[in-house]
Amino acid sequence: MSKIKVGIIGTGFGAKVHAPVMQSHPGFDVVAIASVARGRLDDIKEETGVTNVYGNWQDMLEKEELDLVSVASAPLLHHEMVVKSLEKGSHVLCEKPMSFDSNEAENMIEARNIAGKLGFINFEYRFLPARQVVKQLIDSGKIGRLMHVDFSLNIAGYERYATSKRGWLSQKDQAGGMLGAVGSHLIDSLLWWTNDKVASISGQLSTHVPEFTDENGEIEIRTADDAFQAIGNFVGGGTFSIGSNIVVRHAEGWELAVYGTEGTIKMSQDNKVLMGLGNEPLEEVALEAELPIPEGMNPVAAGYYNAFYRSLNEVHQAISENNINPDLPLFEEGHGVQRVLDAIRQSHEEKRVIEIEQ
Numbered sequence: 001m002s003k004i005k006v007g008i009i010g011t012g013f014g015a016k017v018h019a020p021v022m023q024s025h026p027g028f029d030v031v032a033i034a035s036v037a038r039g040r041l042d043d044i045k046e047e048t049g050v051t052n053v054y055g056n057w058q059d060m061l062e063k064e065e066l067d068l069v070s071v072a073s074a075p076l077l078h079h080e081m082v083v084k085s086l087e088k089g090s091h092v093l094c095e096k097p098m099s100f101d102s103n104e105a106e107n108m109i110e111a112r113n114i115a116g117k118l119g120f121i122n123f124e125y126r127f128l129p130a131r132q133v134v135k136q137l138i139d140s141g142k143i144g145r146l147m148h149v150d151f152s153l154n155i156a157g158y159e160r161y162a163t164s165k166r167g168w169l170s171q172k173d174q175a176g177g178m179l180g181a182v183g184s185h186l187i188d189s190l191l192w193w194t195n196d197k198v199a200s201i202s203g204q205l206s207t208h209v210p211e212f213t214d215e216n217g218e219i220e221i222r223t224a225d226d227a228f229q230a231i232g233n234f235v236g237g238g239t240f241s242i243g244s245n246i247v248v249r250h251a252e253g254w255e256l257a258v259y260g261t262e263g264t265i266k267m268s269q270d271n272k273v274l275m276g277l278g279n280e281p282l283e284e285v286a287l288e289a290e291l292p293i294p295e296g297m298n299p300v301a302a303g304y305y306n307a308f309y310r311s312l313n314e315v316h317q318a319i320s321e322n323n324i325n326p327d328l329p330l331f332e333e334g335h336g337v338q339r340v341l342d343a344i345r346q347s348h349e350e351k352r353v354i355e356i357e358q
Helices: 013-023 041-048 057-063 075-087 102-115 129-140 158-162 178-194 299-321 331-350
Strands: 004-009 028-034 052-054 068-071 091-094 119-121 146-154 198-206 211-213 219-221 227-234 239-245 253-260 263-268 272-277
Touching: 004 013, 004 057, 004 299, 013 028, 013 041, 013 068, 013 299, 028 041, 028 057, 041 052, 052 057, 057 075, 068 075, 075 091, 075 102, 102 119, 102 331, 119 331, 129 178, 129 253, 129 263, 129 272, 146 178, 178 198, 178 227, 178 239, 178 331, 198 331, 227 331
Parallel strands: 004 028, 004 068, 028 052, 068 091, 091 119, 146 239
Antiparallel strands: 146 253, 198 227, 211 219, 227 239, 253 263, 263 272
């Protein structure tokens, strides 16, 4: 298997997840990693085993010959980093959400086209066996015409959110908030599963824990959402509702219900899928086995491994063989999600339903 030389921007999620999962894949060679603002270069070298650790991501792009740049920084920084990486002649894997807004996403697509390179968005959950099965069942037409989809992720994170700083994740002007962090995944899967677009949407953003005071009396004011809900209509017919709340005491995680004229599909926790046709009861659908996690992989990376490794397989095939799996999300899909995120924010601010131009 040919090796793809990778440089990673970001020593948070990039070092904890991107680096170890890529290093476990025989098709990728992580040759460099760059910090954005965290420093800790010696610690990162020891934690990741990557020899070339940069304190400046632009230095990494200048000095390294990279086939692929993996952008795992804060969303506010994605646009500049992606464009510069493409200009240097590298393919790009960008974390979600793609950008601060849809205008930036359009610029990133244009930069990719000018460079003649490939651009991927890391909606890795598409490749989980449970989500693949949901896609196959909807595509089969067994449940008939789609009437409604209800999809949510709730996390029992109140204690952590109320007792620690959240940094840029809690700041609206830095593209923080759960709409981007979680909503981007919800929207992407929704559009991918249904092979449809959103016609109109109404959204609401909430900040249930608006501030935090540390032991020194320093106050962090949260301006970004820690919960959101949205309802809307598909272009092709049918309705949907999505939502997330990460500051509750008890939660069930990922929950999906797809209602059709001939049947129903339900998914829970990304590891169980049920389907019922006609008036028959719901029955469990067999799923492909999870991948074994490599020995010694850190717990954070292990939690993403089953999805991310499968996604990386498709990224490798797209770059090395120019064979792009139709399920592999490209910049166009990231832009489509960004347009819906923008519409939800606009709906919240203007307190009205937003029609999305097709």
